Amino acid sequence: MPDPGTLAALFDAAHDRGGEDAVDYPGAVNIVGTGGGPRTVNISTAAAIVAAAMGVRVVKTGSPGRSSQSGSFDVLGGARVRLAGSHTELADMVDRFGVGFAGFFVYPVEVPLLVAEIVPLDLRVLGRFVNTVGPFLARLSVSAQLTGVSRPDDLPALRTLAERRVGQRTWLCHNATGVDELVSFAANWVHEGGSGRGLRLEPSGRGAVADLAPGPDPVADLRSVLSGRARATTVETVCLNAAALAVLSGATTDWGRARYDATEVVRGGAALALLDRLGGDG
Incomplete structure (x- = not known):
């Protein structure tokens, strides 16, 4: 990881060299992790849909899988x-469904150019770096963002990037498992942006990282989670992350109530129904 000054200079250069200006999505929250750690089902995508089914406005950024x-x-x-291929499409998705998924257009064009020019260096190294800082590369503005970090050593650099997001919480x-989202079966530490303030979420259930392992079909995994099967x-774990989005967005301050509401939209079928509506639109 570059030192904070170099990292800030890289982001300044990427944002100054063109592309669309950041568009504001007031009241919306993003959930995006740094990647790395053990392989799991796509927790953040499922949590975004559950949170939207709860009534939280979500604008989600992401990427293809590296491995x-x-x-x-x-x-x-x-x-x-x-x-979404543009901010117009993204805003329309959020208005229609309560959640929108941003495509490549929100990222600086310098990123794929850098990948092309990095040869003969190891692409895996660059990919790991881009994934780590990726949650702060997107050219959009949301009210709040939940970013899971798989390697605690990256926290100082990510705090530097978080401080640059003026007006964003x-x-x-x-957590000790290395999963880059909140997990229900281990203690989680949540840090407020660039500050030293934070809270510890105690485990709420039993389990292990192996329980989060993906199956052969990622879509089947997503549907299985959203249906509660x-x-x-x-x-x-997915409901915990959805509850965090509700609390972070300001929709509630009651973690217990937020987790209950997340569980109910899964059990009641609202989360899976939202996925079907989104898929029917695609």
Whole structure:
């Protein structure tokens, strides 16, 4: 990871060299992780849909998977959910469904150019770096963002990037499992942006990282989670992240109520119905 000054200079250069200006999505919250860590079902995509079914406005950024077909772009494509190709399309998705999924257009064009020019260096190194800082590369403005961090050593650099998001509330979360989202079966630390303030979320259930492992079909995994048929640990973990989006967005301050509401939209079928509506539109 570059030092904070170099990292800030890189972001300044990428944002100054053209492309669309950041568009504001007031009241919306994003959930996007740094990647890395153990392979799991796509928790953040499922949590975004659950949160939207709860009434939280969500604008989700993401990427294709680097080493699997479980990246958000891959899962959404398989489920026939359209990625927005412009801010007009993205705003329309949010207005219609309560959630919108941003395509490549929100990222600086310098990123793929850098990938093309990095040869003969190891592309995996660059990919890991881009994934780590990717949650702050998107050219859009939301009111709040939940970013899971798989490697705590990256927190200082990510705090630097969070501080640059003026007017955005940012939570950086991590846990001892290395999963880059909140997990229901282990303690999670949640840090408020660039500050040293934070809170510890105690585990709320039993389980292990193995319970979050993906199956051979990422779309089937997503539907299984949203219908409540997946392993209890996976459903609880997704609902915990959806609850965090509700709290972070300001929709509620009651974590217990938020988790209950997330569980209810899964059990009652609203989350899966929303996925079907999104897929029908695609």
